[in-house]
Amino acid sequence: xxxxxxLNALPGACAQGLIWGIMAIGVYITYKILDLxxxxxxxxxxxxxxxxxxxxxxxxxxxVALLAAFGxxxxxxxxxxxxxxxxxxxAILSGILTQLGLYSVNLRIMMGKSNQAxxxxxxxxLVSLRYVKGxxxxxxxxxxxxxxxxxxxxxxxxxxxxxxxxxxxxTGSNPNMSRxxxxxxxxxxxxxxxxxxxxxxxxxxxxAQYQGFxxxxxxxxxxxxGLAAVIIGQVVFGKxxxxxxxxLLSVVFGAIIYYLVMQIVMWMGLESNDLKLFxxxxxxxxxxxxxxxxxxxxxxxxxxxxxxx
Amino acid sequence: xxKISDVKKTFNAGTxxxxxxxxxxxxxxxxxDFVTVIGGNGAGKSTMLNAVAGVWPVDAGSIYIDDINVxxxxxxxxxxxxxxxxxxxxxxxxxxxxxxxxxxxxxxRGASRGLxxxxxxxxxxxxxxxxxxxxxxxxERMTAKVGLLSxxxxxxxxxxxxxxxxxxxxxxxxxxxxxxxxxxxKVLDLTEKIIETENxxxxxxxxxxxxxxxxxxxxxxxxEGRIIYDVKGEEKAKLQVSDLLEKFDQVSxxxxxxxxxxxxx
Numbered sequence: 001x002x003x004x005x006x007l008n009a010l011p012g013a014c015a016q017g018l019i020w021g022i023m024a025i026g027v028y029i030t031y032k033i034l035d036l037x038x039x040x041x042x043x044x045x046x047x048x049x050x051x052x053x054x055x056x057x058x059x060x061x062x063x064v065a066l067l068a069a070f071g072x073x074x075x076x077x078x079x080x081x082x083x084x085x086x087x088x089x090x091a092i093l094s095g096i097l098t099q100l101g102l103y104s105v106n107l108r109i110m111m112g113k114s115n116q117a118x119x120x121x122x123x124x125x126l127v128s129l130r131y132v133k134g135x136x137x138x139x140x141x142x143x144x145x146x147x148x149x150x151x152x153x154x155x156x157x158x159x160x161x162x163x164x165x166x167x168x169x170x171t172g173s174n175p176n177m178s179r180x181x182x183x184x185x186x187x188x189x190x191x192x193x194x195x196x197x198x199x200x201x202x203x204x205x206x207x208a209q210y211q212g213f214x215x216x217x218x219x220x221x222x223x224x225x226g227l228a229a230v231i232i233g234q235v236v237f238g239k240x241x242x243x244x245x246x247x248l249l250s251v252v253f254g255a256i257i258y259y260l261v262m263q264i265v266m267w268m269g270l271e272s273n274d275l276k277l278f279x280x281x282x283x284x285x286x287x288x289x290x291x292x293x294x295x296x297x298x299x300x301x302x303x304x305x306x307x308x309x
Numbered sequence: 310x311x312k313i314s315d316v317k318k319t320f321n322a323g324t325x326x327x328x329x330x331x332x333x334x335x336x337x338x339x340x341x342d343f344v345t346v347i348g349g350n351g352a353g354k355s356t357m358l359n360a361v362a363g364v365w366p367v368d369a370g371s372i373y374i375d376d377i378n379v380x381x382x383x384x385x386x387x388x389x390x391x392x393x394x395x396x397x398x399x400x401x402x403x404x405x406x407x408x409x410x411x412x413x414x415x416x417x418r419g420a421s422r423g424l425x426x427x428x429x430x431x432x433x434x435x436x437x438x439x440x441x442x443x444x445x446x447x448x449e450r451m452t453a454k455v456g457l458l459s460x461x462x463x464x465x466x467x468x469x470x471x472x473x474x475x476x477x478x479x480x481x482x483x484x485x486x487x488x489x490x491x492x493x494x495k496v497l498d499l500t501e502k503i504i505e506t507e508n509x510x511x512x513x514x515x516x517x518x519x520x521x522x523x524x525x526x527x528x529x530x531x532x533e534g535r536i537i538y539d540v541k542g543e544e545k546a547k548l549q550v551s552d553l554l555e556k557f558d559q560v561s562x563x564x565x566x567x568x569x570x571x572x573x574x
Contacts, residue, residue, distance in 0.1 A: 159424075163417060166406075166427035170414050173403035180362070180401070181470070182388035182418040 006267040010260065011132045011142065017259035018145040019127070019207050020225055021252030024233075025152060026199035027226030028251045033160070034172040034192040039095030040080045041200045041226060043102030044073045045219030048201025049208025050109040053118050062126050066205045072109075073201025074194040076102060081190030099219075106216050117213040125209045141210060148206070149252055152199065157245045159195075168192050200226075221276055224283050229255035231286040310510045311338040311478050316360055316370030330356040332534035333370070338478065338512070342541075343504055345521040346514045347553065348531035349561065354514045355396075357531070358480045361512075363387040374477050389419030392471030392509075394464065394484040401467030404456035408447055408466065411455055412436045415470035439469055443499065461492035465499055472503050479504065479511040486516060497524075518550045532560050 023045060030038035048069035055065035076098055083094035110116045120128045127141040137143050159165045170178045171188035178185050200222070208214040233247075233254025240246070261282075262275060270278060318331040330353045338344060346354050360367050363384040371380045374390045395401050402411050413428035413436075433451065440448035443465050447458075455463060464484055471479060481500065485493035501524060504511050515521050521528055528545050530538035530553070537560050540548065 161427050162424045163422035163427050164424060166410060166414060167422045169406060169410075170403045173405040174400070176395075176400050177403055178414075179384040180388055180391075180393045181414050182385050182420075183414070183422070184383075184385045 006264065009263050009267070012129065013259040013263040014256060015127070015132050015141040015145060015210065016207075017256030018142060018149065018252065019203055019210055020259065021229060021255035022145070022149060022152060022206065023200050023203035023222065024226045024229030024251045024255045025149075025156070025248055026196040026203065027223065028230050028248065029156075029192055029196040029199070031227065031230055032172075032247075033169055034189060034196075036084075036091040036172075036189070036193075037095070037223070038077075038080060038193060038196060039092060039223050040076055040098045040102075040193070040197055041095075042219045042222050043099035043106065044076045044197045044200045045204045045207075045222035046106045046214070046216060047072050047076060047102055047109065047219075048204025049214035049218055050106050050116065050216075051201070052205030053116050053208050053214040054109055054111070056118055056123055056125075057116070062124060062209075066126075066202060069205035070198045070202045073204070074198040076201070077194035077197030078190060080197070081193040084193075085186035085189055103216065110214060110216065114216040115213055118209065120212060127206050127210045129210060129212065145206065149249075152202075153245050153248045156248060157243075160244060164191070221279070224276075224279055225255070225258065228258050228279060228283045228286070231283065232257050235286060235289070310340045310342065310375060311336070311361065311512075312371075312373040313337070313357070313361065314371050314373075316357075316372065317368045318356060318360060318365075319368055330534055331360060331367070334360075334535055335370075336529065336536055336539075338510055340510055341508055342527055343509075343511045343525035344513070344527045344529055345525045346512060346529050346531060347516070347518065347521045349557075351533075352531040353534040354531050355482050356534075358393075358482050358512065358514065361387075361478070362391055362393055362480060390477040392474075392476030392479040394467045394471050394479075394481050396483040396486050398460035398463040398467070398487055401470065402455045402458075402463050404454065406455060407452045408440070408455055408458075409433060409436055409451040411466065412439070412470060412473060415473045418474050439473065443469060459492075461488050461496060464488060464492075464496050468496065468500060468503065472507060472509065475507060475509070477510065479509045481511060481513040483514045483516060500524075518553055522548055522550065522553070530556060530560075532557075 023041070027038075027041060030036045051072045052065040052069040055068055056062060060068075079101075080094045080098040083089045083097055084091050089097070107114065118125070120130050127144055131139055131141045160169060167178065167183045168188040168191060170181070170183055171185045172192070175185045178188070204218065207218065230251050231254070233250035233252070236257065237250035237253065242250070262279070265278060266272060266275070313334055313336045316331050316334045317329070319327060319329045321327050334353065334357060336357075346357070348354050359365070361372060363379065363382060367380065371378060373379065374387075377390070379387050379390070393401070403414070406414075409428060413432060416432065436451065437448045440451070445462055445465055447462065447466065455466065458466065468484070484500070485496050488496060497520060500513070503509070511525075513525065522545075526545065527539070527541035528548065529536050538556055
């Protein structure tokens with residue numbers, strides 16, 4: 001086991017973690033703020049990249065392409081939102097339906113191919129595997145992505161402090177109370193889902209550039225990675241009493257930790273084919289911790305001793 | 310002020326659990342009325358409040374608030390006219406949000422919510438004053454999460470939220486039933502005080518006959534989805550618990566001994 005091989009791989013893992021950190025911020029909005037598990041992201045994590053690459057190949061500047069990716073993600077979120085609210089389909093199922101439909105849509109966007117490449121030599125990409133080492137710092141993918149993250153967190157921090165943002169948070173926290181206070185909870189859920197999927201698609205656009213191609217399977221299991229980041233962030237930094245911006249930042253750190261750990265287990269000899277099994281198990285364990293703590297390891301309380309209204 | 314006319318509601322229609330909860334309910338409130346509602350389990354008391362609040366659509370009949378037909382308005386739109394406090398202290402507040410944020414949400418009831426800041430400095434001052442009125446020390450903990458508060462504190466806060474923006478009708482659904490006697494009394498005193506000073510129109514469901522008699526200018530007894538007894542003013546002031554029990558026995562044919570016990574509590 002060569003330690004140098006691991007050290008060499010770390011900057012790449014870091015860059016990947018940062019890009020997936022943006023994705024995880026999207027997941028945080030639905031999973032933590034809206035209290036919905038939105039599986040649409042498995043589709044949008046491909047859609048964004050597909051839109052971005054196809055637009056760039058067709059001569060659009062990278063910013064326009066990323067904005068279009070964001071818009072495409074929002075549309076996907078809108079569809080899930082309508083399935084869930086107007087049509088009354090449970091949130092998880094709504095997400096699965098959209099995700100399934102998106103598979104076809106994604107293939108259409110990519111002109112019927114399952115894979116569309118973009119060359120870093122021919123196009124002016126914002127981020128790339130090649131920009132991780134040996135480039136000026138302002139071109140470095142880690143720097144560029146970090147700037148993206150700071151801007152996104154700042155915007156979200158502002159948004160969730162507005163009247164509309166507060167209404168969306170209330171919707172997730174207590175829908176009954178929200179309606180009693182005149183909040184249209186359906187609208188709140190739809191906006192939240194759109195915002196979330198928009199951010200995921202933006203991350204997807206960056207990720208496709210980073211890898212140099214968009215792939216129809218790019219989003220498979222994305223929700224698990226997103227959840228892993230959210231949960232790891234919560235477990236590692238949850239004790240620190242920070243504000244909303246700090247919570248989002250801890251999600252990003254969660255994603256970085258996730259990718260570093262993945263890199264380490266691969267370096268230790270885990271086959272890359274087994275990675276998804278490993279991530280699924282890791283996330284299952286982390287999801288189970290709060291429940292198991294409560295159920296199996298809680299201190300015995302004397303019967304009737306802890307009555308507290 | 311509030312006019313409920315011949316409202317009907319059946320739950321689980323067509324199934325074995327079919328239950329006709331409201332069987333042509335009518336009730337009209339004048340401005341400033343403070344109505345206490347009593348009745349046994351399943352009489353339709355909460356169902357009546359939920360029908361007014363628009364939690365689900367009614368099957369028949371109409372509901373007017375101040376000459377506005379709200380029968381078909383969704384819950385969040387009707388909220389503009391209503392203040393609500395629920396039986397479960399968890400229902401009325403957002404546990405994951407701060408005390409001041411909850412108040413800010415409530416103060417925007419009925420207003421459109423845009424991209425202005427969710428809470429302003431000026432508001433904080435106002436909320437501080439209002440919280441001081443509760444006498445629970447919450448004014449010192451305005452940025453604390455509501456989830457950290459006790460049931461009584463949460464009910465008091467919910468009451469404040471329901472009346473922060475003056476509602477046309479205040480709906481109180483057994484809002485002290487889940488509290489211990491001492492806290493219940495405190496919340497009830499507060500309710501009385503707020504209704505009086507703000508001159509609110511209110512409907513309060515209670516299982517406590519004494520409270521039903523002591524509070525309000527009007528008393529309504531419900532049974533099997535209808536109002537079967539309605540007294541106000543002088544006549545109500547003269548009523549005794551024994552009168553109510555007698556009335557109750559009369560309508561229920563004495564067969565609901567359990568309900569009688571419950572009401573006498």
